[in-house]
Amino acid sequence: MSVRWWSQPFAPEGSAAAEGIVKQLGRPALDPLTVLVREAAQNSWDAHLPDGVVEFRVDVRVLGDDVHAWRELLLPGPQSGSNVDLDKALRPESVVLVISDRNTRGLGGPLRAGERSHGETPDFVQFIRNVGEPSDHEFGGGTYGFGKGIFYRLSQVGAILVDTHTAAGGASGRRLMGAALGHSWHLDDRLFTGRHWWGLVAKDDVPDPVLAEQADAVSKRLKLPGFADGRTGTDIVVLAADLGPNGSETNARERTPQEAATFISSSILWNLWSKMVPDQHGHRMHFVVGVDGAGVPVPEPDSFDELAPFAEALREVRAGKGAAYSRTVPPKHAGSFAMALGAAGGESTRLVIAAARPFEGPSHHVARMRVAELVVDYLPGPLHPDPRLAYGGVFKASEDADALFASAEPPTHDDWVSKGLSGAARGVVVGARTFVQKQLDERLGIGPQAGGPGGQGLGQLSALLAGLVPARLSGEHKTGDTGHDAGGFGGGLGSNGGNGSNGGTTLRRGGKPRLIGTPMLRVHQQQPYLVAVVKVPAADVARVLSADVEVVLEGGGRESEPPLGASVPRIMQWQSFSGDVVVQDKTIRISPGEESDWYVFATHVPDAVVRFRVSQVTSDAG
Template sequence: MSAAWWSQAFAPEGSAAAEGIVKQLGRPSLDPLTVLVREAAQNSWDARTPDGVVDFGVDVRILGDDVAAWRRLLLPGPAEGSGVDLDAVLQPGGVVLVVSDRHTVGLGGPVRAGERASDDEKPDFVQFLRNVGEPSDHQFGGGTYGFGKAIFYRLSRAGAILVDTNTAAGGPAGRRLMGAALGHSWYLGDRRFTGRHWWGHVAPDDVPDPVLDTHAEALAESLGLPGFADGRTGTDIVILAADLGLTGSETDIRERSPHEAATFIASSILWNLWPKMIPDDDGRHMRFRVGVNGSQDLLPAPAAFDELEPFVDALRDVRVGRGAPYSRTVAPKHAGSFAMAVAGAPAGAGRLMIEAAKPFDGPPRHVARMRVAELVVDYLIGPSHPDARFAYGGVFKASEDADALFASSEPPTHDDWVAKGLSGTARGVVQGARSFVQKQLDERLGHGPQAGGVGGQGLGQLASFLAGVVPGRIFGQAAGGTEAGDGERDGVAGGWTGEVDVSGAASAGSGPGGGTAAGAALRRGGRPRVTGTPMLQVHQGLAYLVATVKVPGADVARILSADVDVVVEGGGRESEAPLGAAVPEIMQWRSAGGDVVENGRSVRISAGDESDWYVYATHVPDAVVRFNVSQVSADAS
């Protein structure tokens, strides 16, 4: 089966010009490579199969010696004057980006736009390769009108892509290979052309169709594409002559190398798609691989990065219903949920994989906003944490009832919620969501109205302030007196907080790159953290504060240490107790099963799976205290 390029002429009744399609993305503020992974992953997630985990990969490939096969297959290109010059870009030093997904349904349905899809299929092929601006037919999908596919063409220096897909429908038409290009409108003699081009098998009626079945398989193999020999379904989209973008300072700007581009793409995936890496209740999630010239590495779990861990914890709280509801008096009465988690502020610059596409400067103090599909829309900045040693991350997730209203506020790149131009309920929901999130942050960070007597003075003010400092999964708060059940004073008698402090003792694996082998093993599981709600317990007439510490699994033994400090107004640690005042003290570590008990501040945790531990501290009446848990050493031998 022969294949060639075919150029679309304007129909007498009018057609869409290529320029208009490319410009539909506008001028995004995001880096084009970031837009690419966001849009491509949305498409892949919407096309997921019900029984599999979506595998998503990006391969930055240099043509090199393979260029002869590419030129033989794709040349001659569209006619001169079309704006698509494949001859100039298909050179040994040329770069192609191969964006792949597996365990997706592929681009199925009819191969021609005028045909009706059957009841059990979706017209994905024509929606991606032929039509423009069709509404999404995926409930709670990440996309809206499909304009995002323009990024594939914009990233190509020739405006050209090649699509290889293996559809869930199977059969001879299940495997499809087709090319497409967007140039600019042009004239050939007196005849005007739209600037849209397709590469494929040109049928007798002069309309191009995809190359099918074994012919598609043979051609894809000749180009070195990933293929579908393992029988999985999915799609490979190849961006010809990819523009990898620029890097460097203002005085030393240069083009990204393939390895720099791969690192930036991996970083963009982590910041924009981390929610899809966390399995839901049914185990559904996405796995991401990025590499150069076919050598792809699996991206680490987002919780392995200090900068992302509070966002991960906040999302987990939202998923299990522990978030604060965004409630309204009129429909939709439940429009979303908010949660926030606090962690130690990362010390210095993080690993390159997280820094390359980081969407903000400094420690996290942001809220990741997302719709039901859990694809990050943006990071809404909030106030700084009152204690510079800490950072926080929040999540606001739209409800199913309000999802369409938030979708209507998004630009084609889905990277903002814009109330301007909306009206009625949609405008109220979108504007109200921003106010709701800001109010939640103010309350948790102590910037809202203070409680506790006239003028908000005394311990009541301090307790109210700390009630805002200690939200979510990492922090807990309770009130109690010198004995369980004693009364309150000024609204709160005695409080406590639990938190993870990573700014203290050095630990194996700290520093850029993860450090020692032991550090790498520990990094895979994350760091120990205080979880749940600490309790006030009374034993033989004495009161104790008990915090639960979750210790991730690791391949090496570790020594953990706990401290407990009185917190003063402003969130700082009391450096010297008043004369005669009681000072809290760590008494004991105890395993959840009770089989291991270690008196004192430190405990040795053997190598093994994740485990829960209890830390016991003496109770100090009428004080707010802070638990700190840190790793002080690891045994790499």
């Protein structure tokens, strides 16, 4: 057997041409790097192991002097008629994208498509050899695997390498193989599909992956991440990667590796923030993006004002506190919805959040997702009636309805399209949009009022309390900040360039304390009062927090001089969620410890819009 490129001939009964496979991805409206992030992370999450955190990394790498090893191993390439010109692609200035996951099961199962799998998911042949197989992952993010075409599309020569270490172990547990999609072509009277594989070509003229020690040796020569630590997972390498344009259409140029890394990090934040929020079992994904091996962790979504409301809404849905999307016919429970408020007008200039931002202006959107909790899209809703407010919502499909929503997705999983659907699928998808819009109208106080004229329905109460602003906090510290300038890759991933940062005390753990959800009107012994919820992050030092409440004027300013005889709102007390700690003051000292939730109580002022604020006064950190 020899290691080389092998080109697939058309079988007498017919075969799939390479052009058709690539076109199955369609023409996504999203940037190709965003599609790559979504598809690759989706595959990784579907393959996560029961325990541990899925580690996902993207490295933008310039070959440089390492190109000699790549050329020695991968040349000569396929015949020129197939339009896979590896000789041109493997140059010192060429860029490769290395997408890696760890704590996943790797691409296991049979090595060849015609072999039956016994008890192990046939991930290897599904990814490397086959096209269009239905998903065998319950509630997985993918459907028919067409999204893997993005790896080939991002390569200027349609070529990738796959290095994997499977959970099954054994001699075939470590596998490395190349694949390419070019154009169908002919050699004399013989026709070829344009599909190629790089590996060990056996006597029966079928290519197989390089295995075990030989795979490890090839990986080391190419300076791929490898699996020396024994963990399982997969590395996918996109050869001669097209990083896409930067700038306007009239003044566009190719992204630099640093710009591409920042854009990839931004795409991760906007499309995969939901996988960064640990679930009740602690399952989550950890993301790192690097250039030439120098990786930077992607900051947590709660460290951004733009994403914090979405993260909070997801926690509400997970906790079973969301509004149920109920139907009279099966599936009777089709999803859940929750919404959280944020402050408008504070869009960050940090490149890591701005580069791939999917919408302009303050958030008035709902992140739609299936059971796998991968963001499908952001459904726009009405702007908040109070221009000082933004909001982020989450709609999550139920397990019973997940397959119906999946049937509405295009190959890139970035929309729910009702056109062409029928029966229950159409009813569920169309009804979900109506349900979400109704929920937004009621919560924003702009829909029909429950209880009729003069009633005190939820919509009317929402309108009454619309000015209760979970305002940005003073002296805050954003998790993941590194102090770099925001103009480059290092700063783009972790710059301290957010909004409202006034050089306050840095907490040793956690992030800023923040107001959660919408403050509520409560009545006790016939006396109304207001209550807000404050989440205090974990810290190794004690802190003193202060709460304030103020009347907001029509133009959005703070009332400094109340009218003669008018009531002035004041903070009554802080109280722990358990009720065992009550401090009747506007300030409270929080001891070192884990994350905690608190109630802040304030007096009620009739016929006024009020705003809560919470700030950190001091800490023992000095």
